[in-house]
Amino acid sequence: MEEQKIKSYETGTPDAILEIRNLTKHYPDFTLDHINLTLPSGCIMGVMGENGAGKSTAIKAVLGLIHPDEGEIKMFGSPLSEANPSLKEKLGLVLDGLNLPAAMNAGQAGRMMAGLYKSWDASRYTEYLTRFSINPQKKIQDYSRGMRMKLSLAIALSHRARLLILDEPTSGLDPMIREEILDILREFILDEDCSVLISSHIISDLEKTADYAAFLHKGKLVLCEEKDRLLEEYRILKGSREELQRLDEKLTFTIVGTRENSFGAEALIHLTGRPDGNYTGFGRELGETVTIEQPSLEQILLYLASERS
Amino acid sequence: MLGFLHFAGISADTLSAPQLPARDFQDSVFIGPIGPVDPTEPIQKIRKTWKTRKIQKSAAYEPITPYIRRSPSPKQHHPIDRQERSEPMKIIISNSSEKPIYEQIVTQIKNAILSGELAAGDPLPSLRFLAKELRVSIISTKRAYEELEKEGYIESIQGKGSFVTGRNRELMREEQFRKIEACLSSAVEMAQISEISLRELIEVLETLYEDTESKTDV
Amino acid sequence: MKGLLYKEYVMLKPQLKSWLSILVFFIVYTAIFQNVFMLLMMVSLLGLMNCFNSFHYDKLYRCDEYIGAMPVSRMQMVLAKYIFTILLDWLLAAAAFPLAAGYTALTGGSFAELLVSVCAVLCVMLFMQLVMIPLIYAIGIDRARYVNMILWIAPWALILLKAKSSGLPSVSEEMILRILLLSPVLLLILCAVSLPLSVYIFRRKDI
Numbered sequence: 001m002e003e004q005k006i007k008s009y010e011t012g013t014p015d016a017i018l019e020i021r022n023l024t025k026h027y028p029d030f031t032l033d034h035i036n037l038t039l040p041s042g043c044i045m046g047v048m049g050e051n052g053a054g055k056s057t058a059i060k061a062v063l064g065l066i067h068p069d070e071g072e073i074k075m076f077g078s079p080l081s082e083a084n085p086s087l088k089e090k091l092g093l094v095l096d097g098l099n100l101p102a103a104m105n106a107g108q109a110g111r112m113m114a115g116l117y118k119s120w121d122a123s124r125y126t127e128y129l130t131r132f133s134i135n136p137q138k139k140i141q142d143y144s145r146g147m148r149m150k151l152s153l154a155i156a157l158s159h160r161a162r163l164l165i166l167d168e169p170t171s172g173l174d175p176m177i178r179e180e181i182l183d184i185l186r187e188f189i190l191d192e193d194c195s196v197l198i199s200s201h202i203i204s205d206l207e208k209t210a211d212y213a214a215f216l217h218k219g220k221l222v223l224c225e226e227k228d229r230l231l232e233e234y235r236i237l238k239g240s241r242e243e244l245q246r247l248d249e250k251l252t253f254t255i256v257g258t259r260e261n262s263f264g265a266e267a268l269i270h271l272t273g274r275p276d277g278n279y280t281g282f283g284r285e286l287g288e289t290v291t292i293e294q295p296s297l298e299q300i301l302l303y304l305a306s307e308r309s
Numbered sequence: 310m311l312g313f314l315h316f317a318g319i320s321a322d323t324l325s326a327p328q329l330p331a332r333d334f335q336d337s338v339f340i341g342p343i344g345p346v347d348p349t350e351p352i353q354k355i356r357k358t359w360k361t362r363k364i365q366k367s368a369a370y371e372p373i374t375p376y377i378r379r380s381p382s383p384k385q386h387h388p389i390d391r392q393e394r395s396e397p398m399k400i401i402i403s404n405s406s407e408k409p410i411y412e413q414i415v416t417q418i419k420n421a422i423l424s425g426e427l428a429a430g431d432p433l434p435s436l437r438f439l440a441k442e443l444r445v446s447i448i449s450t451k452r453a454y455e456e457l458e459k460e461g462y463i464e465s466i467q468g469k470g471s472f473v474t475g476r477n478r479e480l481m482r483e484e485q486f487r488k489i490e491a492c493l494s495s496a497v498e499m500a501q502i503s504e505i506s507l508r509e510l511i512e513v514l515e516t517l518y519e520d521t522e523s524k525t526d527v
Numbered sequence: 528m529k530g531l532l533y534k535e536y537v538m539l540k541p542q543l544k545s546w547l548s549i550l551v552f553f554i555v556y557t558a559i560f561q562n563v564f565m566l567l568m569m570v571s572l573l574g575l576m577n578c579f580n581s582f583h584y585d586k587l588y589r590c591d592e593y594i595g596a597m598p599v600s601r602m603q604m605v606l607a608k609y610i611f612t613i614l615l616d617w618l619l620a621a622a623a624f625p626l627a628a629g630y631t632a633l634t635g636g637s638f639a640e641l642l643v644s645v646c647a648v649l650c651v652m653l654f655m656q657l658v659m660i661p662l663i664y665a666i667g668i669d670r671a672r673y674v675n676m677i678l679w680i681a682p683w684a685l686i687l688l689k690a691k692s693s694g695l696p697s698v699s700e701e702m703i704l705r706i707l708l709l710s711p712v713l714l715l716i717l718c719a720v721s722l723p724l725s726v727y728i729f730r731r732k733d734i
Contacts, residue, residue, distance in 0.1 A: 042437075042447065043446075043447055043448070060592075060733075060734070063595065063596040064595065064596065065591075065592060065595045065596065065733065065734040066734065067731070067733060082600060082601060082730060083600075085597075085599055085600045085603075087598070088596060088597055089598045091596065093593065093596045093597075095589075095593060097589070099590050099592055099593035100534075100588060100590065100593065101534065101537055101538045101584060101588055101590070102588065103537060103538065103540065103541045104534075104537050104538075108533075108537050111530075111533055112530040112531075112533045112534050112537070113530060114530065115528070115529030115531075115532075115533055116528075116529075116530035116531070116594075116597050116598065116599060117530075117597070117598065118598070165596075186440075186441045186444070187441065189437065189440075189441070189447070190437050190438070190441060192437065208444060209444075210446070211446040211448050212448075226446070226448050227446055227448075228409065228410055228411070228445075228446050228448060228449045229448075278409060278412065280407050280408050280409065280412065281407070294407065
């Protein structure tokens, strides 16, 4: 299978914190098909996709929870295996919901983690609890959804983790908490040896924070690119059907997908032809008839997904 | 998304952690007037009812510094020995602009250098700090710095950071002029081929200048 | 692994109150009906219940997904379960001993019989758990519960009926001693089979 290469403007190869090679897993009604992904150090990668696209399955494979049928996972340069669980000392995990007994409180969770992680930093954990206004005596069953997420994050950040993996961390949360979480992730990345892998279907969050965007659709990795580059290289053209058809012949772009309605049409185009990737000023030659817009990440992915279905 | 960039004073022994200054403005959110506002009231009075609410609840909160490695690494560290500036440098990113983010950063830093706001030898903020404050991708800030380095405006020293080069401002302006000449000569060629008069060409130049000026005036 | 044991303890704590009330009820029952047998059976049931409950809560709160991503091997996860369950069995037996001793002292029964009954409670708990735990790992907690109900409650019911109708069969002291001496060995062998089997099953499982 051809490898999805990450196009990068960086000189030299960054050290990869996480490498996924040819990850394949077969289920009766779904197949995760030869996923190749590299997460360099010092950046945030957002993995997007619809529900059931395979994001959680891929993450479970990365964590060693499921056994892939094919493929290899390398974390911090070493292959992940059951015989070497100490590799996960530097791994922080935030799942969708807090997977601890409901009768536990934050203080007990801290004590539990102290007995599991060698590098557990209790003072830092207490700092985070204070910052998130979490009462250490309050039981998890009495927490709101946002507080559970914050406790997960506090635990994940309190043992000197270098890789943070978050599976749907912001679903169901209000915008204020979401922004708080994204700010914490940006703070985490200030250390260039740390990386973050987020999977989410709230694409606007990833658009704000991610450096790389990966898109999974029906078990396949459709693209994995620098987010800013994606936004620079795609445009949405809006006009009448005839106008859009006429454009096809003239300029250097490929039409990725189109949408039509009774009053016009719009097309997502992928700009090509400029080696530096700078497409400022594209479309001035098209004149006033066709509207050119810069798409959001969500729009790009919606087009790509509908094109693939 | 708007971000203001503040230069923080950092001494050598706090190399490992950036000391973020008090972020009063950034912590606050205008949530509007409390209660019903009588529009006939004079404006001064209405302003008094606007309140700002701090997002962080505890007043004693200080930002928790991430685990920055203390051992020297060949990668870039946060710059040391920053001088306290009387006015912080302004870099604004517009999401609605057609210009890519890295280009916006390049342009604004270039302007700061050319206008003298950034003097020779002045340190630039670290890539990651800039990315975090402006809430943009690190790849864009990296690309911006690489562009600036390519054009000779800044130089990156491993282990120390990026600094404004000691080039003469006049020299840099001359270089800019040379580039502009090259662009304009190709425009003049095209105009002569299509028999466009000089006056029309000047008109186009004037419109473009006004357009970009209004765009950069944020 | 210490963290895992702590987690089991935290999961157990809320149930201790209800356990206490059950024990009190059966103490009263014993006093009224002059039959310590029911109390001892209840103690063994509590031990087995805890074993099932801990797996049930793990599934309910999806703890395995979280802990599986931590620096603990699958073997340690299984070992923690075994250690906690066996420790709890011993604690329950130790709690049952004074109650049974009190009853024996009051009713004037034989000390040997008391010892045998408490040991029997412990052995039964251990035996049932060592068989059920690999089964739970293999077929899941829900199905294992059904199997448990069918296989183990039935003999107890039979014994109860027999005890009521014709009394417990008389067992010679020699036989009692022989069983007592053999049971630790049998249990150790069973443990030596059960633990690796559970680890083997759990290692191959997708959480």
